[in-house]
Amino acid sequence: MSAWNERDIPLQTGRLAIVTGGNSGIGLFTALGLARAGAEVIIATRSEAKAVEAIRQVRASVPSASLRFEALDLASLRSVRAFVQRVGRLPKIDLLVNNAAVMYIPTRELTEDGFERQFGTNYLGPFALTLGLLPTLLRSPHPRVTTVSSGAANMGLKRIKFEDLEWDRGYRHYPAYCQSKLADLMFAIELGQRSARVGIPLTSNAAHPGAARTNLLSSGRGRPPNLGVRILIRIIGQSAAGGALSVLRASTDPSATSGSYFGPSRLGGSRGPPAPVGVPAPALDAGARSRLWEISERLTGAHWDPTQPPVPFEN
C-alpha cells in the first residue's frame, strides 16, 4: 500500500473543525489540510493578528476556504469558558483538534488559575475545553477529537507524577513538558473509552508530528535545546507540513478509530508519512488514566458524566 498523504483525506464538506493553535506550525498546516478538503475551520488561538495572518496564508492556497478566528487562551479557564459559551452555541462541531502547546518553559511559571504553565496550557486547558464542547460535538453525526501528543510522552518522566503533579517541588522544564504530553495521550484514550462504554459514537484518538521544524523550538518562550539537539533536529526532522500529516490522518481517516495513535513512520518516528504507532506503556495504565481524569475534573471544574445530560461548564 502506498504511503498515506494529504490526497487521502476524505471530503470534509459540511464538517466544522476547530484547530487550537491553528495559527502556527502543525496547527496551521492542519487547518490548511482540512480547509483544502472542504471543512469549515475555526482557528482557536490567543492572538487575533496571528490568526488573521494564518487565514491569509491558507486563503493564498485555498481561495474558497471558510475560516475564522475565535479567541482562546488555554492558559486561562476564564478564556476557555468564554470560548465554550460562544462556540458551544453552534448547531454542531464535528472535529476538535487539541494541538496548541508550549514547550520547555525554563522556570516554573503559573497560569492565570495557578497551574504550572506547561501542564495547564498543554493538558488542563484542553481537558476543560473538550469537556465543555462535548455537548456540541455530540450533535455531530460523526464527532471526533484528535489530541496532539509527542514522542516526549514516553521520554524524560514516563509517568504522571501524582505526588507533585504541578512541580511545586523541584521544577524541571523537560520532564514537565513530557508529563503534559503523556497526560494529553492518556486523555485521548480515556475519552474514547468512556464514550464507548456507554455507546456514545465519539472518536477520540491522538497523533504526534515527530520532529518538525516549527515555532515550538525556534521562537517560543521555551528554553531552546542545546546545539547538538538543534542540529540533530535539522538533520532528522521534517517540515511543519510533514508533521501535520499525522494529525490530519488521525483527524480524518475513517479507519483512525478511538484509541488509535499516529506518527511519522521513518527514522525512529521523527519523519515520514503517517502510520499507526504503538501507544507507549505509561498511557496504557487504566488506573492512572482514570485517576488523572478525576483530578483534572476537580482542578478545572469541568465535568462529564456520559450517562447524564450535559452540565454547563460555568463555575
Ligand SMILES: NC(=O)c1ccc[n+]([C@@H]2O[C@H](COP(=O)([O-])OP(=O)(O)OC[C@H]3O[C@@H](n4cnc5c(N)ncnc54)[C@H](OP(=O)(O)O)[C@@H]3O)[C@@H](O)[C@H]2O)c1
Ligand atoms: N514541532 C515538533 O517537533 C513537535 C514534536 C512533538 C509534538 N509537538 C506538538 O505539536 C503541537 C503543535 O506545536 P508546533 O510544533 O506546531 O509549535 P508552534 O508552531 O509553536 O505552535 C504552537 C501553537 O500553540 C499556540 N499556543 C501556545 N500557548 C497557547 C495558549 N495559552 N492558548 C492558545 N494557544 C496557545 C501557539 O500560539 P502563539 O503563536 O500565540 O504562541 C501556536 O499557535 C504541540 O502540541 C506540540 O507539543 C511538536
